[in-house]
Amino acid sequence: MTTVEKTQKKKQNFFSYWYMRYEMATEMYMVEPWEKVVVHALFAVVFLLFWYFNSAIVISGISRLRNTSTHVEEIL
Amino acid sequence: MAAMVENGSVVDFKITSKNNVRECNGKPVNLLNGKVNHENNGYVKSAPSKNGVIKPKVQQGISPMDWAPFDTNRGSFEQCSLLTTALTLLGLYVLMFLGFVNQLLFRPKVATEKNREGYAPLYNPFEQFYSRYVYRRVAHCFNRPICSAPAAEITLLERESKDYNWSFRFTGRKLRCLNLGSYNYLGLSPELGSAPAVAAAVRRYGLATGSPRAELGTTRLHHELEETTAQFLGVEAAIVFGMGFATNTLSLPGLLGPGTLALSDENNHASLILGLRLARATVRVFRHNDVRDLERLASRARAEGHWRKIIIVIEGVYSMEGSVAPLAAIVALKKKLGLYLYLDEAHSIGAMGPRGRGVCDYSGVRPQDVDVLMGTFTKSFGAAGGYVAGSAALINSLRAHGHAHSYAHAMAPPVAAQVLWAMRALDTPLGQQRVRALRENTRYFRGRLQQMGVVTYGHPESPVVPLLVYSFSKMMGTVERLTARGIATVGVGFPATPLSKARIRFCLSAAHTRAQLDACLAALQDVVDELGLRYSRRAPAQPLR
Numbered sequence: 001m002t003t004v005e006k007t008q009k010k011k012q013n014f015f016s017y018w019y020m021r022y023e024m025a026t027e028m029y030m031v032e033p034w035e036k037v038v039v040h041a042l043f044a045v046v047f048l049l050f051w052y053f054n055s056a057i058v059i060s061g062i063s064r065l066r067n068t069s070t071h072v073e074e075i076l
Numbered sequence: 077m078a079a080m081v082e083n084g085s086v087v088d089f090k091i092t093s094k095n096n097v098r099e100c101n102g103k104p105v106n107l108l109n110g111k112v113n114h115e116n117n118g119y120v121k122s123a124p125s126k127n128g129v130i131k132p133k134v135q136q137g138i139s140p141m142d143w144a145p146f147d148t149n150r151g152s153f154e155q156c157s158l159l160t161t162a163l164t165l166l167g168l169y170v171l172m173f174l175g176f177v178n179q180l181l182f183r184p185k186v187a188t189e190k191n192r193e194g195y196a197p198l199y200n201p202f203e204q205f206y207s208r209y210v211y212r213r214v215a216h217c218f219n220r221p222i223c224s225a226p227a228a229e230i231t232l233l234e235r236e237s238k239d240y241n242w243s244f245r246f247t248g249r250k251l252r253c254l255n256l257g258s259y260n261y262l263g264l265s266p267e268l269g270s271a272p273a274v275a276a277a278v279r280r281y282g283l284a285t286g287s288p289r290a291e292l293g294t295t296r297l298h299h300e301l302e303e304t305t306a307q308f309l310g311v312e313a314a315i316v317f318g319m320g321f322a323t324n325t326l327s328l329p330g331l332l333g334p335g336t337l338a339l340s341d342e343n344n345h346a347s348l349i350l351g352l353r354l355a356r357a358t359v360r361v362f363r364h365n366d367v368r369d370l371e372r373l374a375s376r377a378r379a380e381g382h383w384r385k386i387i388i389v390i391e392g393v394y395s396m397e398g399s400v401a402p403l404a405a406i407v408a409l410k411k412k413l414g415l416y417l418y419l420d421e422a423h424s425i426g427a428m429g430p431r432g433r434g435v436c437d438y439s440g441v442r443p444q445d446v447d448v449l450m451g452t453f454t455k456s457f458g459a460a461g462g463y464v465a466g467s468a469a470l471i472n473s474l475r476a477h478g479h480a481h482s483y484a485h486a487m488a489p490p491v492a493a494q495v496l497w498a499m500r501a502l503d504t505p506l507g508q509q510r511v512r513a514l515r516e517n518t519r520y521f522r523g524r525l526q527q528m529g530v531v532t533y534g535h536p537e538s539p540v541v542p543l544l545v546y547s548f549s550k551m552m553g554t555v556e557r558l559t560a561r562g563i564a565t566v567g568v569g570f571p572a573t574p575l576s577k578a579r580i581r582f583c584l585s586a587a588h589t590r591a592q593l594d595a596c597l598a599a600l601q602d603v604v605d606e607l608g609l610r611y612s613r614r615a616p617a618q619p620l621r
Contacts, residue, residue, distance in 0.1 A: 027167030
């Protein structure tokens, strides 16, 4: 086995191990394959919604706060 | 009669003329003017100081118990982190959600109720849902068929399922595994010498008596067993039954009844709970092994003053928690408040205490101080059935009022012979050596698990060792991996435990050698590393020896 193959194998093991741990933590270890797909899709949707919420509302809100000085003027 | 009123009807028949005379003498306006108070016939209570002497109100207060001289250790119940709880609950939500989706889309591959419009459903809908869509996924970890005696090793019949556990098929392969699941605490098996006695009993009396004890089912063996049990426990008398579960379920209704209050531990076995329900006793539940909570409930019940009997119902060793009851403290409380005590020694008799006499022996309590001693022959004695022991009056009453003596089939004679043999063997040097071996195995195994950094519940001396894995997937993963490495254990989840507290239960035996335990611990170490079961946040203990 060449070094490249070894590294690849190691990577594969690493990913399959942590995928198994992820399945264990979310109880997906014991469900049928199609059910895994449904739950993955659900998690992806929730994750993307959070992402959108963060980028669209939280980050823009913070940047607006940082760039404006109206509140300082109000206080003064 | 002075109680005639305006319309001529008699308002209150309880009124005595003597009373009325007295009242009317004092208060002429009250009765005879036709104005009658319906409730109290005009009698007005005088002030408390009738003759000038004021009786002080006696406060029926019960001084709080001083727990300092007693061991009130509940056992170790390490809390898991918030993250673990949150993830376990999230996993349960995922399973429930998938279950509903599954139920909505597919027809379950099981028998369904048909043409039952207008009838109540045969099964509880939630239980049905739970067993089909949660329990079914892990069903291969339970109900595993075996084909050998449950000694230190056990043979499992391998099964496989091609439709996600809706149905199983035997592969024909047999798996020889180390047995850490059976309750064979002392590892007594027929090859140790009981076989001739048991065979003689079969030849003489047959396999079954075909009758309850109260009719034609009592043999000399039964009398001998009852006498030996009473002597073994150090009490006056004992009665034996053919089934351990029924011992509790059918004896409690014979002992208690309506108007009785049972103070029951929250982790009591199903047989005790069922028995208390059948007895129609009022049940109040106290926190597991918590003597202060028990004291609070008991003194409140004493103050209520209307209970015919108040009985504390506890177990010696709890089979799901691996904890040991703080018996000395509970006996002191019971004596102080004048309560009764029912002790279920199913898992502790033979397994606990320096002489194997159970948790009384272990905590140094006189067996006479426990009103009802109950235990089973199914665990340490390697047989079947159960006993109730105590005073002769109690046992006689149980023969008359308990249902098992009159209606249940008598204990099978070969079983009685096996129990007799085991009870006598326990007092031989070999038997005592087994009790010591179990204790050493327990200490060693629990100590090593603690070093491993996993969460175990219970008492350091209890031979039942629950290892907490919290979620169903981890329970299933652990049981599967241990079976593949040749270790047979039992995973336990809801409804036997709280929803998010699934666990693996190891039952130790005196028959396990140190090498076998080491092999099990090595396999477990691999699984713990792989699945990340090191939940303990306590400092690891010092290595043993």
